[in-house]
Amino acid sequence: MRENTEGENGARRTWLGRQGIVRPLAWGFLAVLLFMVGDGVELGFLAPYLESIGFAAADVATLVSVYGIVVAVAAWLAGALAEAWGPRRVMLAGFLIWFVFELLFLGIGVATKNYPVMLISYGIRGLGYPFFSYGFLVWVTMRTPKEVIGRAVGWYWFASTAGLGVVSSYFAGIVIPWLGQLATMWLSLVFIAAGGLLLIVAVRARSERSDAGLSANLRKVAGGLTVVKDHPKVGIGGVVRIINTLCFYAFPVFISTHMINEIGFTLSQWQTIWGTMLFANILGNVAAGYLGDRIGQITVVAWFGGLLCVISVLAWYYVPEWLGANFAAAMAISILLGLGMAAYVPLSAIVPLLAPNNKAAAVAILNLGAGLSNAVGPVLARIFLGPLGVGGLMWLLAALYAVGIPLTYVLRDKRTEQASAGRTEVITG
Secondary structure: OOOOOOOHHHHHHOHHHHOOOOHHHHHHHHHHHHHHHHHHOOOOOHHHHHHHOOOOHHHHHHHHHHHHHHHHHHHHHHHHHHHHHOHHHHHHHHHHHHHHHHHHHHHHHHHHOOHHHHHHHHHHHOOHHHHHHHHHHHHHHHHOOHHHHHHHHHHHHHHHHHHHHHHHHHHHHHHHHHHOHHHHHHHHHHHHHHHHHHHHHHOOOOOOOOOOOHHHHHHHHHHHHHHHHHOHHHHHHHHHHHHHOHHHHHHHHHHHHHHHHHHOOOHHHHHHHHHHHHHHHHHHHHHHHHHHHHHOHHHHHHHHHHHHHHHHHHHHHHHHHHHOOOHHHHHHHHHHHHHHHHOOOOHHHHHHHOOOOOHHHHHHHHHHHHHHHHHHHHHHHHHHHHHHHHHHHHHHHHHHHHHHHHHHHHOOOHHHHHHHOOOOOOOOO
């Protein structure tokens, strides 16, 4: 792959360029935001909706778990595919996969209550968003000058997270009372189409393919897993990354049903609570980076991340049990949890420094951890919700966050301490 110089002059001269957004890719950030809005519209209400039309909670949890497993695999593969085929082709593949299999999921599976069709179509749809979103992330790293790459990646995560959790949740909360849940899911296709069309007509950057070919790139990605053998702490960092978003992916399986049916929040209120958590999260992503530089990245992950998640996860169960459907209290707890999950952001600086000669492979382990979190969260909910109940499951999740605190301190060494003191480069992404 030829080293890119495209957009460097613009990056130096324009305000957007100084923020890491090179002109040929600028519309891609909006495309990702729109696409992720479509992907996230259903997140807060899919489980209770499917249960309300007759599906068992265990079947819904299986559906979400299969989807999570596919997302984990797709997240791992997206980089190699983007390098072999070119990012544009991978993003287009993600767009088409998502659109076609959502049509099958809603038009045949949900409409006829055909569970096998739902399971297959929803699972395959899980390839769509990692290909589109992570494909663009690879494109950003290819096309952005090195001196502003950190800011570019930051804007990428802002667009992705804002679309997936914040805008999508508020949109669903506004639209559902007027159109209903099924019609709102159909509207997700409008956002997906808008993101895909914006990619096609407005993103002008070149999309080069690797001379190595797909098989060579896949072997390289698979070989990257051996970094865990040579640098075991990288593997521990991957485990902490799995813990990071466990509640975010476990909660949709059961917490919305509990909050609406048992506690008494309206669906619109719940969507607002969920969206507020994600809004706090995107603001916390920025704050955690600055805080890590000031007081130490390990400290931020362990205490502002791990401990705050322990407290807020338990609060999400006990405060509504004590106060009922108290909207203000639930909003406050959602903000705390969003900030707690955001405080894991410095992992992206810590873990690559643990393998200084294999930084790309170390980042791949973090991405794999993110994908596995998508799969493990729903699996935990499916396995333990029955025997433990909602309260017991919340204690299990809190315990896992507590385990992550000492695991984070295992990541401490001279290189990560130097990074916290600002004496070495910070790796983002």
